[in-house]
Amino acid sequence: MARLRAHNGRILELRQHIRGVNLRQRLMYGFGAGVVLCVLGVAVPTALTWRRFDMAPINTVLVLLAVAFAVAFVASSWIETIRHPGPRPGTSGNRLTREELELDLEIAIESRLIDATPLDIPIRNRQFAFTESIPEELDQLRKESRHYRRRHNLFQLLIIIGSIANAGAQSFSDTTQPLKSIIIGLTMMVAICAGITGYYKFRERSFNLQQTADSIEEHANAFHLGLPPYDGTDSAANLALLTAKVETLRVEQSRREQQLDQPSETRDQAG
Template structure:
């Protein structure tokens, strides 16, 4: 059992280090030292939190009753670039995780096939075969449970759709080619918000178990 435990331990360490490494790529170096940070480094989560707070503060400043609706819609329109950046960063993060586990499955499957071919000759290869089989099974289970690829696709699709509407609005293309700029701005706000709501709905569906997502309403 010692060889098996050693192989499983090594495979577990490699998987954890690889997963942490793929996430640490998202750590961004800040230009200068900031309170609460070490060496001027801010994590992706801290930067995203600061960005969300700034966007919320901008929208809150535009929500008092004495501010016209058009001004609030204009503030919403100004926040679209930040929304696009956030959606695409999240999409890239899920895509990296999906690619990492897919790489583990591919390498583990190939190595497992090679180890099985010589398992009758070398006894230690049987332990390696067991470890590789477990690695492939765990990686497949993680990708199937968390659905990294689907989450990445939904986020990227939403970002592309929002960008398409924003470009059409700025270029006065249909359906934003009306003579009333206020109506065009209101239409853009409604379309973008509808896309974001739809994306959050799809995200919630991915979090549900398969039997719950197919339950008739």
């Protein structure tokens, strides 16, 4: 049991490090996106109002913001690449990337499973261990759902902004050469974003993952509260039923992912 407690402590520590790395990477990407938006905020309005309106005051503010975001991006990139937390046990100062931390987490979980297998743990303890692993599954499913939902929202935002900017640029009859180039670029961006969202189906993937997480949570809550179909007095039978339900939901989720990966013609034939 002491080895299991040590594995649990190591797993919690690695998860905390991974959350910190994810937070720093989101900040880094946010600063980079701020630089891009400031540059676009200078280039596009200036081209649209060329020789019609003095954009110098606004552009000065946007340039200063772009410089601030660029400095923050460089600083966060340096922190992310040079000063990772979570040195490996038994080493001195070696820093880990997020991929290495996730690999160590998988190894720690596998090691905990290997050490727990030969133990003759009572059924109530096994039931508690299994139910404790369900929140981890829910967190992973919802994390992936949020990941795909953010991608879908990002590409949809680019499509909306690009379409509006393209329509505004085309409303000028006497378009100059820089403005024509911007129109072509906006049209290509909208087409590329639409193609990516249609091919990878981020919204459908996010919906399926969230639906699976909600279904697993519903069964887990019913199991904990003793609601049907887990209202029997036999705890072992309730645990077996919960395991079967969760595994069924996982298999259905995998099948839905495989269907999304297939071409539309193949899905139509299968349906």
